[in-house]
Each structure stands twice: as C-alpha cells, then as structure tokens.
Amino acid sequence: MPIQKVKKIWMNGEFVDWDDANVHILTHALHYGSGVFEGIRCYKTADGPAVFRHREHMERLHNSAKIYQMEIPYSVEELMDATKELIRENGLEECYIRPIAYRGYGEMGLNPMNVPIDVAIAVWPWGAYLGDEGIKNGIRTMISSFQRISPKSLPPFAKCTGTYVNSILSKLESLHAGCDEAIVLDYRGFISEGPGENLFMIKSGKIFTPPEHASILVGITRDTAITIARDLGYDVVETDITRGQLYLADELFFTGTAAEITPIREVDDIEIEKPWPITKAIQEKFYAAIKGKDQNYKDWLDYI
Numbered sequence: 402m403p404i405q406k407v408k409k410i411w412m413n414g415e416f417v418d419w420d421d422a423n424v425h426i427l428t429h430a431l432h433y434g435s436g437v438f439e440g441i442r443c444y445k446t447a448d449g450p451a452v453f454r455h456r457e458h459m460e461r462l463h464n465s466a467k468i469y470q471m472e473i474p475y476s477v478e479e480l481m482d483a484t485k486e487l488i489r490e491n492g493l494e495e496c497y498i499r500p501i502a503y504r505g506y507g508e509m510g511l512n513p514m515n516v517p518i519d520v521a522i523a524v525w526p527w528g529a530y531l532g533d534e535g536i537k538n539g540i541r542t543m544i545s546s547f548q549r550i551s552p553k554s555l556p557p558f559a560k561c562t563g564t565y566v567n568s569i570l571s572k573l574e575s576l577h578a579g580c581d582e583a584i585v586l587d588y589r590g591f592i593s594e595g596p597g598e599n600l601f602m603i604k605s606g607k608i609f610t611p612p613e614h615a616s617i618l619v620g621i622t623r624d625t626a627i628t629i630a631r632d633l634g635y636d637v638v639e640t641d642i643t644r645g646q647l648y649l650a651d652e653l654f655f656t657g658t659a660a661e662i663t664p665i666r667e668v669d670d671i672e673i674e675k676p677w678p679i680t681k682a683i684q685e686k687f688y689a690a691i692k693g694k695d696q697n698y699k700d701w702l703d704y705i
C-alpha cells in the first residue's frame with residue numbers, strides 16, 4: 402500500500418513540506434542502521450483525535466536512544482507536543498505516527514560520536530497492517546527459519562532501524578511461502594514474536610505470552626492486551642512457549658500498534674479453529690479503548 406501523502410512533516414523543530422522532507426545520501430543511519438524509531442496511532446474519537454499511549458511510546462523512543470548512546474535533543478513532552486501540533490497542521494482525524502531519531506550527515510565510518518542526531522516525525526493515514534479481513538478472520542503464519550536477534554548481538558528492547566533487516570527476512574520468507582506473517586523463534590528455540598508484533602496463546606482458558614527474556618520488543622499493545630485480559634478476569638502468564646504448543650493452542654493472536662489485535666488462524670498449515678472467544682473479547686475491549694468508548698481506559702488517550 403503506497404504511503405498516503407499529507408502536507409507537512411516535522412523535522413528538527415520545523416514543519417517542512419512533505420516533498421521537501423529529505424535527507425542526504427551520506428546520512429549515517431542510511432548506511433549503518435543507526436536510527437531509533439516508534440510506531441504510534443492516533444484514533445478518531447467522539448471528542449476528536451486522540452493519540453493512544455502517547456507518552457509510553459515517546460519514552461520507549463528515548464530508551465531506545467539511550468541504549469544506542471544517542472542524545473535526543475527533545476524531551477518526551479516536546480515530542481508529544483510536536484506530534485499533536487503536526488496532526489493539527491495536517492488536519493488528520495486518524496493516522497499512524499512515525500517518530501525517528503537518527504544519526505544524520507557529518508562523518509562516515511563506525512564511530513558515530515561526531516555525527517549529529519536528527520529527529521523527525523511523520524504522520525499519514527494507514528489502515529490495518531495485516532488487513533481488515535485479517536482482524537476479522539485471522540491470518541496465516543509460519544515459523545520462520547530466521548531467528549529473532551539475540552541479546553548477545555543486539556538489544557531486542559531497542560526499537561532500532563538496523564534491527565529490522567532481521568524482521569524483513571522473516572517477513573519475506575513468510576510471504577514467499579504464501580503466508581501473511583512469520584513467527585520467529587528466539588536464540589534458544591522458544592517462541593519470540595512476529596516481525597513487528599507480539600504473540601499471545603490461549604490454552605484451556607488461560608493466556609500465555611513470551612516473556613521479556615525471549616528477545617521480544619516489549620510491546621505497548623502487548624501491555625494493553627495483558628491489562629485488558631486481566632481486567633476481564635483471565636490469568637495472563639509470561640512464560641516460554643514452544644512451537645508444538647502453538648499447534649495445540651485454542652487461540653492465538655498478534656498485538657502491535659500497526660497490527661492492533663489480529664487473530665492467527667493457521668501456523669505451519671495447522672488450523673487454529675474458530676470461534677476464538679477470548680481473542681474476540683479482548684479485541685472488543687481494545688477497540689472500545691482506542692476509540693474512547695471505555696471510561697476505564699481513558700488515561701491511555703492523549704487528545705489533540
């Protein structure tokens with residue numbers, strides 16, 4: 402799906418015309434993957450557009466930057482203000498938000514210390530990442546032959562641009578195999594996550610999800626789903642999960658800002674039979690929360 406162009410992009414404190422929001426070919430991050438970024442969503446609600454879990458995302462951006470020894474010259478608060486201003490400037494009611502902080506133009510080579518840190522925020526309309534049909538009827542997945550990055554080589558908690566070449570390989574492999582998405586194992590062989598989603602498994606009325614030590618990106622939608630599930634009275638256990646357990650699961654779903662809550666209907670050609678009642682119950686509360694229809698979760702919304 403081509404990116405839907407809007408008017409302005411925020412770059413280093415300025416609102417720049419969309420077509421002028423460019424970088425130099427010798428930008429450090431383009432060569433070495435030395436950027437950190439976020440994916441956030443703004444939803445249309447009865448009280449106007451609202452950014453979902455805005456602060457948590459900007460804090461994670463700052464944490465990712467800290468891991469890679471990058472000083473972001475804007476506070477969490479300043480980034481939140483810039484984002485809201487940008488959504489207003491573009492007149493959007495609902496959009497995806499992509500903040501990025503990256504090592505820019507200055508020097509080449511692996512010593513990044515003298516390379517300036519640039520920061521940009523883009524917003525544009527972007528629908529369901531794994532499709533509306535996927536959200537309703539589930540998607541087909543396979544276990545990838547590519548492992549998720551190991552904490553011995555790259556910190557999985559950091560949402561770093563370079564890390565995503567690993568995700569792209571598993572995504573391509575799954576698409577070539579006729580699936581919608583991959584599931585990746587961690588360096589020990591336990592289930593980690595999707596290329597851009599966290600994974601949940603339901604078995605005998607209990608909910609399981611891989612723990613932080615399974616090389617996951619600690620997702621904000623993962624936290625949202627855990628909170629909602631516990632509020633609904635379900636036990637949620639963070640524990641190592643094996644491939645075979647997925648085959649015998651009652652329900653499986655992915656969570657992510659882009660993917661929201663997407664059920665999984667197949668793993669390695671093995672069907673996870675409908676009707677997935679617990680997934681549907683969590684989905685229902687999630688969609689109410691993001692649309693501002695559930696007062697219990699109003700603190701998750703930052704109104705424009």
Ligand code: PMP
Pocket residue numbers: 440568594595596597598599617618619620621622623656657658659
């Ligand atoms: N894992 C990976 C690798 C991701 O890229 C994402 C998307 N940011 C997630 C999980 C889900 O995280 P979140 O719910 O915070 O979007």
